[in-house]
Amino acid sequence: MANxxxxxxxxxxxxxxxxxxxxQPLAKARIRDAVPQYxxxxxxxxxxxxxxxxxxxxxxxxxxxxxxxxxxxFDDESGYRIDxxxxxxxxxxxxxxxxxxxxxxxxxxxxxxxxxxxxxxxRKLEAAEVERDVNSVVGLEPRIHxxxxxxxxxxxxxxxxxxxSFAYRKAHGEASQxxxxxxxxxxxxxxxxxxxxxxDRQAPRVFRLGRIEGAVKRVGKPGAYDVPAGHDPIAxxxxxxxxxxxxxxxxxxxxxxxxxxxxxxxxxxDDGRTRLTLRYTDPGVLxxxxxxxxxxxxxxxxxxxxxxxVRRLRGALDRNGAA
Amino acid sequence: xxxxxxxxxxxxxxxxxxxxxxNRQGIDIAEAAKELGVTTAQVEADLALLFVCGxxxxxxxxxxxxxxxxxRVFLRNADTIARPLRLGLDEATAxxxxxxxxxxxxGLDERDAVDRALAKLVExxxxxxxxxxxxxxxxxxxxxxxxxxxxxxxVAAHRRLHLxxxxxxxDETTERDVDPMRVVSLDGNWYLEGWxxxxxxxxxxxxxxxxxxxxxxxxxxxxxxxxxxDLDAGLFTPxxxxxSATVELQPDATWVVDYYPxxxxxxxxxxxxxxxxxxxDLRWLRQLVWRLGGSARVVAPESLRAExxxxxxxxxxxxxx
Numbered sequence: 001m002a003n004x005x006x007x008x009x010x011x012x013x014x015x016x017x018x019x020x021x022x023x024q025p026l027a028k029a030r031i032r033d034a035v036p037q038y039x040x041x042x043x044x045x046x047x048x049x050x051x052x053x054x055x056x057x058x059x060x061x062x063x064x065x066x067x068x069x070x071x072x073x074f075d076d077e078s079g080y081r082i083d084x085x086x087x088x089x090x091x092x093x094x095x096x097x098x099x100x101x102x103x104x105x106x107x108x109x110x111x112x113x114x115x116x117x118x119x120x121x122x123r124k125l126e127a128a129e130v131e132r133d134v135n136s137v138v139g140l141e142p143r144i145h146x147x148x149x150x151x152x153x154x155x156x157x158x159x160x161x162x163x164x165s166f167a168y169r170k171a172h173g174e175a176s177q178x179x180x181x182x183x184x185x186x187x188x189x190x191x192x193x194x195x196x197x198x199x200d201r202q203a204p205r206v207f208r209l210g211r212i213e214g215a216v217k218r219v220g221k222p223g224a225y226d227v228p229a230g231h232d233p234i235a236x237x238x239x240x241x242x243x244x245x246x247x248x249x250x251x252x253x254x255x256x257x258x259x260x261x262x263x264x265x266x267x268x269x270d271d272g273r274t275r276l277t278l279r280y281t282d283p284g285v286l287x288x289x290x291x292x293x294x295x296x297x298x299x300x301x302x303x304x305x306x307x308x309x310v311r312r313l314r315g316a317l318d319r320n321g322a323a
Numbered sequence: 324x325x326x327x328x329x330x331x332x333x334x335x336x337x338x339x340x341x342x343x344x345x346n347r348q349g350i351d352i353a354e355a356a357k358e359l360g361v362t363t364a365q366v367e368a369d370l371a372l373l374f375v376c377g378x379x380x381x382x383x384x385x386x387x388x389x390x391x392x393x394x395r396v397f398l399r400n401a402d403t404i405a406r407p408l409r410l411g412l413d414e415a416t417a418x419x420x421x422x423x424x425x426x427x428x429x430g431l432d433e434r435d436a437v438d439r440a441l442a443k444l445v446e447x448x449x450x451x452x453x454x455x456x457x458x459x460x461x462x463x464x465x466x467x468x469x470x471x472x473x474x475x476x477x478v479a480a481h482r483r484l485h486l487x488x489x490x491x492x493x494d495e496t497t498e499r500d501v502d503p504m505r506v507v508s509l510d511g512n513w514y515l516e517g518w519x520x521x522x523x524x525x526x527x528x529x530x531x532x533x534x535x536x537x538x539x540x541x542x543x544x545x546x547x548x549x550x551x552x553d554l555d556a557g558l559f560t561p562x563x564x565x566x567s568a569t570v571e572l573q574p575d576a577t578w579v580v581d582y583y584p585x586x587x588x589x590x591x592x593x594x595x596x597x598x599x600x601x602x603x604d605l606r607w608l609r610q611l612v613w614r615l616g617g618s619a620r621v622v623a624p625e626s627l628r629a630e631x632x633x634x635x636x637x638x639x640x641x642x643x644x
Contacts, residue, residue, distance in 0.1 A: 006372060008330035013337060013376045020403040021378045034379035057331045061338075062411040088406035090447050098440035101433050105421025105440075108460075114417040119360060120339055121414035124407035125447075127342040139478030142424055142508040144460055159412050159454045186459040190510030210581055227457065234461045257489040257496045261534055292610035294634035296494065298641045310642050315617020317635035320628045 011037035015054055016063060020087060025068040025079030055080075063087065089124055099126065104140065112146040113155075144187060148209035151185075153216040154194050158182045161227065163199070163219035169211045180207070181225045184233035195233045197225070206237050244279040247286060248300040251276060255296035259289075275300070283308060291316070335408075336361075337369060341387075342407045344398045352394050367391060370398075378403060412455075415448040419455040427461070428508075430468030463512050466530040473536050474515045477503045483543035484517070487534040492607035496534060497521070502543040504551055506530075516552065518545035525549050565601040568608055569622040572596040576618035579611065597622070609634065 014035045019026065032038040032047055041047035058065055064086040070079045094102065102125060106118040146152075150166065157164045164182055169175040182196040183204075191208060198205040250273045251259060260266065265277035280286040287308035290297050294313075299306040328336070340359055344350065356363040370389040377386035377400070388399040410418075422441045425431065445452045477484045484501045499521040507514045512529050519526040525545075567586075572579055574594035579585075587599040600608065605627055612619045612631050621628040 005327070005330040005333065006368075009333045009337070010372055010376060012330065012334045013372070014381075016334070016338070017376060017403045018379050036381055057334075061331060061335050062408060064409075084403075084406075087408060089409050090449075092443050092447050094440060094443065095436070097433065097436040098443070101422065101425060101436045102418060102440050102444075105418050105425055108421040108424060109417050114413060117411065117413035118417035118421065120335075121410055121418045123339050123343055123359070124410060124414070125418075125444075127339075127407050128346050139475060139503070139505045140428075141505055142421075142428070142462065143510075144424075145510060155416075155458060158457050159416060161454075184457040184459060186461065188461045188511065189463070190512065233457075233459050254496075255494050257494055258491045258532070260496075261489060261532075288614040291616060292614040293494065294609070294613050294631075295637035295641070298638070306642060310639060312614060312616030313635045313638050316613050316615065316619075317632055317639065319617045319620045320612065320635070321632040 007037065011035060012054055012057065016058065016082065019065065019080055019082040020084055022081050025066070025070055025081045027070055027077060027079045031080065089127075092125065094125065094129060099129065104142070108142045108144050110143070112144050113152050114146070145190075146192065148192050148212070150209045150212040150216050151192055153218070154182060154192075154209060154212075155185050157216070157218055158185045158194065160222035161225055162222045163224060164216050165219050166216045167213040168207055169213055175213050178207070179219065180205070183227045183231050185209075186233040186237060188234060188237045193233070193237050195231070195236050204236065242281045244281050245283070245302070247278045247280060247302060247305050249276050249278060249290065250274070250298045250300060251293075252296045256293055259293075259297065287312060333369075337373065338404055338408050340369060341373065341398065341401050341404050344396055345401060345405045348397050349395045352391055352396050355396055366396070370396065373398070373401070410448055410451070412451050415444070415451045416455040416458050419444055419448065419452070420458045420460055424460040424462060428471070429466060430472045461511070462508050463531060466513050470530050470533055470536055471506070471513065473538055474503060474530065475506055477538055477543060478505060481542060481544050483539040483541040484515075485537040485539055486528060487536075488528055489532045489534055491532065492604060492610070494606070500539070501526070501528070502545040502549075504545055504549070517543075518549045525552060527552070565603050566605055566624075567599060567601045568605055568624060568627060569597060569599045570608070570612070571620045571622055572598055572615075573618040576615050579615075579619075583611070613638075 014037065015031070018031065018034045026034070028048075028051060031051070032041075038047055038050070041050055055065055064082060066081055066083060066086075067078050068081065070077045102122060106122045109115045109118040154164065156162075161181075163179065165177060165179045167175040168178045179199040180194070180196040181199065182194050184196075185192060185194050187193075191210060194207050194209060196205065197203070246264070249256070249259065250269055253272050253274075256274075256276070259276055259278060260274070262278060263276040264279050267275045269275045278286070283305055287305060290299060290305075291309050291312035299309050343359070344355065347355070352366055353363050356366045359366065361369075370391050373387045374389040375386065379385070384400075387401045388397070390397040419441065422437055422444065426434065426437045426441065431437065448455060474484065476482075482503075484503055485498070486501055487496060487498050489496050499519055501515070501520070502518040503515055504517045504525070505515075507516060507527075512531065514527045514529055515533075516525065516527050518524075572595065577594075577596050580588055580596065580598055583600065584602070585598045586601050589597045591597070602608070608621075609627065609631055612621060613635060621631060
């Protein structure tokens with residue numbers, strides 16, 4: 001079974017060993033002799049095709065295949081080899097506590113798309129380190145999920161600096177086609193976002209991966225653009241900082257618990273309610289939150305916040321009042 | 324493995340496995356399989372394949388020696404591939420992003436180890452280091468580091484905790500004793516999982532909702548049989564006694580289905596979604612409909628819709644004088 005996956009793995013492995021073993025670049029004809037499975041190729045053309053494909057696959061695995069002139073004085077014919085120092089993981093020695101945190105870092109991904117890569121990386125690092133102390137980081141489990149179908153393609157494009165295009169559904173309404181030079185992919189408050197330069201808007205933009213519909217297409221070549229120096233994805237997703245404003249609200253007894261926790265100041269009112277002073281940056285977010293308490297929380301100031309809460313409650317009443 | 328492994332993927336795996344085994348001569352084959360995340364049969368098949376590979380010439384002396392009789396694995400004459408391949412982009416990214424995430428955990432005792440490991444890894448990643456910085460994870464940073472430190476200490480020492488805990492979906496502040504099991508960061512929030520004496524069950528507590536925490540001088544070993552929940556199905560697992568509700572969402576409120584556990588979603592041609600929920604408690608839904616300010620209408624149960632209308636009326640009355 002010359003074409004079975006096992007036979008192919010055997011051929012590729014022999015090729016890797018052969019190219020690591022040689023100190024001098026090997027001509028294609030020599031490689032054909034040295035790797036037994038190439039002897040089975042029916043013709044020169046069949047061998048050429050097979051060898052070209054194999055080279056690509058090794059490079060995709062990250063194996064640094066070098067093409068060099070066979071004779072430094074004449075560059076008319078090239079040969080191949082793998083430089084051992086380029087190939088091998090540098091000699092690194094990790095302390096047991098470092099291994100413990102590496103293990104934890106790797107397990108962060110255990111339910112996500114990078115789980116396999118994380119486990120392989122750890123196995124490579126610990127290849128020569130038999131002693132380890134897996135239990136020294138007690139009871140701490142950061143977990144990350146990558147349930148968004150777009151994650152893998154977007155992550156690859158970010159890492160390779162390659163353009164993408166995708167259909168994006170806004171919070172309200174229709175999906176539209178977007179073209180982006182992605183800068184970074186970031187998880188913030190449990191959701192994945194991609195930042196980048198929007199080629200249609202000609203401006204930096206943030207997109208939520210969960211709102212990408214259908215397949216993400218790669219556009220152009222890897223390494224096609226630069227990511228701005230000092231780009232901070234989290235700051236970009238979080239939005240510009242605005243100075244906090246102050247609101248005063250009245251909360252009923254036993255109610256508004258989460259507001260009480262955050263309150264900057266709190267005092268008893270005459271009617272058994274509590275007067276809280278809250279600091280906020282986004283009036284829309286706070287109005288949403290306060291409206292959610294229904295009759296249990298009332299805004300005293302500022303008037304714009306009170307109006308925003310009233311607007312929400314009136315809308316809820318109109319929509320849910322009549323049968 | 325669910326999908327058959329490609330020839331190239333298997334090569335990648337072998338190039339990782341060989342150095343690992345070379346440094347563990349005589350390891351039990353079942354243990355090796357478990358550590359390598361494959362079956363024993365797979366390890367045997369891999370060793371059989373390695374056995375016929377080697378350096379050019381392929382005379383007996385050139386071939387890799389693989390032995391696994393009597394359940395112990397020996398691998399020799401594999402010098403060319405005895406060092407692992409450099410970290411690939413995804414591999415370096417996964418560990419570096421993971422470590423950077425840990426480095427940001429407030430009050431972490433292992434911070435120094437994280438920094439040292441990170442420095443070595445960035446060096447090992449070489450040219451890839453810059454790219455790995457473009458995958459970021461921001462964990463919740465609003466948890467006071469003392470809360471996190473206290474619950475971690477309780478997990479380590481098996482000590483009981485007393486929590487004052489806010490339940491926003493019911494707008495309640497509760498007090499309870501908890502035997503801690505683990506601290507998990509999930510989808511951006513930190514949780515303590517433990518045996519709750521009040522609920523007589525395993526519960527998750529979001530740390531940013533812990534109003535105060537006290538380490539008790541009492542053993543906090545959870546009862547035998549208390550198992551951590553499988554968190555990968557998500558935090559919401561509908562139970563048999565759950566209530567169901569149906570809500571119509573206007574197009575500007577359809578984001579709700581990304582955040583709340585809908586069991587059924589139907590999209591009408593005008594963009595309105597009809598969404599069903601199953602949940603133990605409907606109070607959170609009442610809160611949600613109030614805050615959505617007219618973009619949501621409760622279809623069923625009618626009693627919930629009436630409650631929402633009454634509550635909105637009462638709240639609005641306070642602004643009328």
